[in-house]
Amino acid sequence: MSADSHPTLPPVRLRSDAELARDALGAPLFARAVRLARWAGPGTRVGVGGELAVDQLPEAAAVLGLDPADEDGDGYASQAWRVAVDTGLVDVTEPEDDNGEGDEERFGTAAPGEDLALVTSGAPGDVLDLWLAALDTVLADAAVPDLDDLVDALDAGGEIDFDRLDWNPGREADFLDGVLANLYLLTVTEHGAADGPIPLPVLAASMVVPDDMGEPTDAVLEQVSDAMMRLDDQFRQLEPIGLVEFRPVDEELMAEADGPLEPGTGGGAGGAGAVDDEDVSRYGMVRLTPLGLYGIRARMLEAGVDAPAVGELAEKGADALLDAVSFYSESSAQAEIEQWLAGRELPAAAAELLAAARGDDEGGPLRRLRCQQALAPAGPEAEPAVRSVLDDPELGGLARVWLAERGMRDVPAPDAEMVFWLTVDTIAAQLAADGETEELPLLMETLTAHHTGFFEQVWRVEHPATAYVLEAMGRLHPDKKAAKEARKAAFKARSRRPA
Incomplete structure (x- = not known):
C-alpha cells in the first residue's frame, strides 16, 4: 500500500490565537520593541540604516529598565530597536544624503508606527503577525556569525572576507x-x-x-x-x-x-x-x-510544507475529514474528529461520515476505520443513520458491529461473504494505519480462528486489497499452517485479478 498521500508532518495542537497573542506580548524581546516604539519621538535620531544613534543607546536601555552597569544593555536596546523598526512598530526617516560634501554626521528621525496601535487595539491575529515579523528579524540575526568572527574576517579595506570567514x-x-x-x-x-x-x-x-x-x-x-x-x-x-x-x-x-x-x-x-x-x-x-x-x-506553511493543525478541518465536509485523519495517529485523529462533531447535529453528522467512508479505492479501508472511530462514542441518535447502511456491501459489516456493541435489537446476522469482506477490510485498514505491528498477528489469528476453511474462500472476496492482505497474513500469521494457506490464497487472488 502506498504512503505517498501521508501528510508531510503530524498535526500539531495549537493554543488559541488569544492565548498565543498574550504569549507574544510577554516575550521579552517583543515587549522591549513595543516599549521603545512608544518612547520614539521628535528627539530620536537614527542613522542611514534606521539604527539608533550610538549616544542614544544608553537612554534606550534605561527606558527598558536595563541596569546601567550591564555592559550588554546597549546591545539589548539596539536589538529591540531593530525589531521595532523591522516590524513597523517604529517608522524611521533616514538622513538626507549630503553627497559627501559635509563632515558632520547626519541623522534621520523616528516616530511610533501605525502598527503600534495593533498591540493594544488589534485582533490576536494582528499581534501574531507582528510577532512573526519580529521572529524573521531574530532568525536572520541568529544566522550571522558573532562579532569577534566578523572582526577577524575583515580585509585590509574593511570589507568582510566571506571566504576567510567560511560563512555563507x-x-x-x-x-x-x-x-x-x-x-x-x-x-x-x-x-x-x-x-x-x-x-x-x-x-x-x-x-x-x-x-x-x-x-x-x-x-x-x-x-x-x-x-x-x-x-x-x-x-x-x-x-x-x-x-x-x-x-x-x-x-x-x-x-x-x-x-x-x-x-x-x-x-x-x-x-x-x-x-x-x-x-x-x-x-x-x-x-x-x-x-x-x-x-x-x-514559516513552514509559507514555504509550502504540509503542516496540519488539529481543528482546522472543523468546517470542512466529512470526506475531507476522513481523508485527512486517515494518516493521523489515533489520538490526533480522535481530537480532530471530536472538534468536527462538536459543531454538528449527530444524526446528520453520522450519515455524512458513513457516506464519506464508502469507496473501493486504496484509502477506503482506512477511511472506514476512522469512520468507525468517529461513531464509537455516538449514542442512539446515530442509530437511524447506521441502520440505513445495513444492506450496503461496504458498510454493512461496520453497521452490524456498531449496533451489536450497543446491544441493539433486530441486528441481522451477516452472510459469509460480508464476514470475509469485513475481515479483509479491517486488516487492510490496520496495515495502512500502523504497518506490521506486533499486535497485528493476534488480530489476524482472532479474525480467522472461527471460520473453517477461511483461506479456501477468502481469496474470492471482491475487495481491492484481498491479495495484499493475504500476502501480509502469509508473513505474519502466528500459525505456520495458516500462514502457508494464506500464501497459497494470495497467489490465487493475484491470479484471478486482471493485470
Missing part, C-alpha cells in the same frame, strides 16, 4: 531552518519528545550524522560538536523572542573540555559512553514553546 548566509539560514524543522517534528511526533526538552546533541546530530551511518567517525563527532556550539549561540538569541525555552551548554563543561564536546566522553575525543540525564542536560536542552510551535508552523 544562505547556507547558514538553511541550516537554522533545518534545525527548527527537526525540532518541530520531534515535538509533534506522537510518542516522541513532545513532553520534554530535546538534548542539543540530538539536534546537532540530526543535521550532521547521515541516516545510514552506524558508529559516527571522529570527524563526524567533531562536526556534531561544532554544530552544538553554533546552536548554543543561536538558541540564546532565539529564547528572548519566545520561540524556545533553552538551557545553554554548561560553561564549566566547556572550560573542562580538552577537545570537541561529545556527550559521554567528558568533553574530550574518543568513543561515546553511557551518560545519565543530568550529564546530557549539561550539553544543552531546548524545547519549542507553544508560541514557537505556532511560529515554525507558520
Whole structure:
C-alpha cells in the first residue's frame, strides 16, 4: 500500500490565537520593541540604516529598565530597536544624503508606527503577525556569525572576507531552518519528545550524522560538536523572542573540555559512553514553546510544507475529514474528529461520515476505520443513520458491529461473504494505519480462528486489497499452517485479478 498521500508532518495542537497573542506580548524581546516604539519621538535620531544613534543607546536601555552597569544593555536596546523598526512598530526617516560634501554626521528621525496601535487595539491575529515579523528579524540575526568572527574576517579595506570567514548566509539560514524543522517534528511526533526538552546533541546530530551511518567517525563527532556550539549561540538569541525555552551548554563543561564536546566522553575525543540525564542536560536542552510551535508552523506553511493543525478541518465536509485523519495517529485523529462533531447535529453528522467512508479505492479501508472511530462514542441518535447502511456491501459489516456493541435489537446476522469482506477490510485498514505491528498477528489469528476453511474462500472476496492482505497474513500469521494457506490464497487472488 502506498504512503505517498501521508501528510508531510503530524498535526500539531495549537493554543488559541488569544492565548498565543498574550504569549507574544510577554516575550521579552517583543515587549522591549513595543516599549521603545512608544518612547520614539521628535528627539530620536537614527542613522542611514534606521539604527539608533550610538549616544542614544544608553537612554534606550534605561527606558527598558536595563541596569546601567550591564555592559550588554546597549546591545539589548539596539536589538529591540531593530525589531521595532523591522516590524513597523517604529517608522524611521533616514538622513538626507549630503553627497559627501559635509563632515558632520547626519541623522534621520523616528516616530511610533501605525502598527503600534495593533498591540493594544488589534485582533490576536494582528499581534501574531507582528510577532512573526519580529521572529524573521531574530532568525536572520541568529544566522550571522558573532562579532569577534566578523572582526577577524575583515580585509585590509574593511570589507568582510566571506571566504576567510567560511560563512555563507544562505547556507547558514538553511541550516537554522533545518534545525527548527527537526525540532518541530520531534515535538509533534506522537510518542516522541513532545513532553520534554530535546538534548542539543540530538539536534546537532540530526543535521550532521547521515541516516545510514552506524558508529559516527571522529570527524563526524567533531562536526556534531561544532554544530552544538553554533546552536548554543543561536538558541540564546532565539529564547528572548519566545520561540524556545533553552538551557545553554554548561560553561564549566566547556572550560573542562580538552577537545570537541561529545556527550559521554567528558568533553574530550574518543568513543561515546553511557551518560545519565543530568550529564546530557549539561550539553544543552531546548524545547519549542507553544508560541514557537505556532511560529515554525507558520514559516513552514509559507514555504509550502504540509503542516496540519488539529481543528482546522472543523468546517470542512466529512470526506475531507476522513481523508485527512486517515494518516493521523489515533489520538490526533480522535481530537480532530471530536472538534468536527462538536459543531454538528449527530444524526446528520453520522450519515455524512458513513457516506464519506464508502469507496473501493486504496484509502477506503482506512477511511472506514476512522469512520468507525468517529461513531464509537455516538449514542442512539446515530442509530437511524447506521441502520440505513445495513444492506450496503461496504458498510454493512461496520453497521452490524456498531449496533451489536450497543446491544441493539433486530441486528441481522451477516452472510459469509460480508464476514470475509469485513475481515479483509479491517486488516487492510490496520496495515495502512500502523504497518506490521506486533499486535497485528493476534488480530489476524482472532479474525480467522472461527471460520473453517477461511483461506479456501477468502481469496474470492471482491475487495481491492484481498491479495495484499493475504500476502501480509502469509508473513505474519502466528500459525505456520495458516500462514502457508494464506500464501497459497494470495497467489490465487493475484491470479484471478486482471493485470
